[in-house]
Amino acid sequence: MTSEIKADKWSPASGTAGTIGDSGDTFTVPTGANFTVTDEVKTNKISPASGTAFTLGDSGDTFTIPSGATLANSGTATGFDGDLVHITSQAFPSANIFVVDSVFSSSYVNYIMTINMLNCTTDDTLDFVFVKSGTADASSNYRYTNKGYQNDGNSTDNYSNGTTTYGSLLYNMDADSEAGASGTFTIYSPYAAYQRKAIMGVSAVPKGTASNLTPFYTASDYHNGTTQQFTGIKFQSRIGHNFRAGSVSGGYSTVSIYGVKNS
DSSP, X not given: OOSOOOOSOOOOSSTTOOOOSOTTOOXXXXXXXXXXXXXXXXXXXXOOSSTTOOOOSOTTXXXXXXXXXXXXXXXXXXXXXXXXXXXXXXXXXXXSEXXXXXXXXXXXXXXXEEEEEEOBSXXXXXXXXXXXXTEEOOSSOEEEEEEEEOTTSOEEEEEOSSOBSOEEEEEEEOOOTTOOEEEEEEEEOSSSSOSEEEEEEEEEEEETTTTEEEEEEEEEEEEOSSOOOOOEEEEEESSOOOBOOOBTTTTBSEEEEEEETTO
């Protein structure tokens, strides 16, 4: 038959399986017609009928990825909810400096940085300078202030009293292995073509096997009459003691940086 088949139902001639056509055949569902599968479609690849884009479903539809299944993205995902894009997570080395570069770019204006359970071999303070393509900027263009209030009622202040050659992040970290200071910071315009940069955030600094705790509000800024587009950040201990070597999987002595969308 070379013309048309009309039927309300098609079934295998025998058994429960049937084949439509042969290798190399093409079957076309014309514009305006609907092809409905009410149970399951299995295929190794879905491609647009023409061009380079296609639409999956209609407004209001819900597609569920069941428990145990994985949605793997090897390209670029756009249009999904969520304002933070993970850029890097790295462990601090057993050293008194640590450079994380190639994390700031034109992709984002502002960034979120988390530092988790960090301490040094001896009590010390975590400071920073910005980095531009591998070169640290230790010019006297930084200012900082730390304001803390310990759970025993004592207050702690630490500030630059004018400009200095570094900014501050975690003040007076306890070296005890059960302590570990943590903080969340917003990094403003590190790469953007703007003369002033800033890092502000809050941290929790335990003391003496965590018997005392000091929450800190920290603010640092950088100002240069010449616009700088920084690509990274250099962490350094103020006195020079080594950091405790960290573990990303273990969740200690680590730093994570995220780009903030539409910021």
